[in-house]
Amino acid sequence: MKLLKVLKRIWAQLHRFVFWALILSLFWAWIYTLVGDTTRDKKVLLYLETPGLDRRALSLRLEDACLPMEGIKMIQALGFSYELFGSELFGDLYLMRESTLKATLEQSPEKLAAVPLPEGARGYTWQGKVYGLLAFDPETQRGPAMGQIRYTPFNRPEPEAFWLCFDAHSPHLALLPGARDNAAWVTALALLGMEG
Numbered sequence: 423m424k425l426l427k428v429l430k431r432i433w434a435q436l437h438r439f440v441f442w443a444l445i446l447s448l449f450w451a452w453i454y455t456l457v458g459d460t461t462r463d464k465k466v467l468l469y470l471e472t473p474g475l476d477r478r479a480l481s482l483r484l485e486d487a488c489l490p491m492e493g494i495k496m497i498q499a500l501g502f503s504y505e506l507f508g509s510e511l512f513g514d515l516y517l518m519r520e521s522t523l524k525a526t527l528e529q530s531p532e533k534l535a536a537v538p539l540p541e542g543a544r545g546y547t548w549q550g551k552v553y554g555l556l557a558f559d560p561e562t563q564r565g566p567a568m569g570q571i572r573y574t575p576f577n578r579p580e581p582e583a584f585w586l587c588f589d590a591h592s593p594h595l596a597l598l599p600g601a602r603d604n605a606a607w608v609t610a611l612a613l614l615g616m617e618g
Contacts, residue, residue: 469502474572514606554585
């Protein structure tokens with residue numbers, strides 16, 4: 423009988439526990455965002471369509487290579503999916519498979535920015551403009567930051583080329599109107615120059 427009374431008392435107070443647990447989780451999420459994140463205008467977002475990667479290690483390597491940059495506090499590597507282009511979510515850089523790049527240019531070319539071709543780089547050309555810089559060459563099996571990025575999935579016998587592309591709405595690409603800085607371009611060149 424005592425156990426039943428205790429269980430009833432706990433059940434009657436459960437809503438309070440859930441309420442305070444929710445409040446505490448929201449508070450700590452806010453603290454984490456305040457301390458461990460920054461606003462969109464102060465970070466470069468790099469979305470990767472690679473099958474396996476160590477995103478945190480890649481972000482730290484890019485920050486070591488690029489920061490300090492005026493106005494930029496963070497470079498964040500995140501997972502990529504084709505559905506990103508159907509949303510209002512914008513990044514700065516995309517490391518994507520050639521098939522994804524081709525489909526994006528055919529269906530939504532306004533999502534990607536045409537860029538100049540750096541000396542010594544290979545570019546993905548569409549309608550006479552360069553929309554991607556070669557990051558992973560399937561013929562040589564080489565690409566940047568291979569310690570953090572696995573370009574070849576286990577279930578696919580033929581590797582595919584990966585291209586580094588730029589968002590047409592990035593606030594960090596100087597060739598776009600209204601851009602704040604050129605941090606996306608600096609980050610792209612740093613990524614393409616990374617060994618192992």
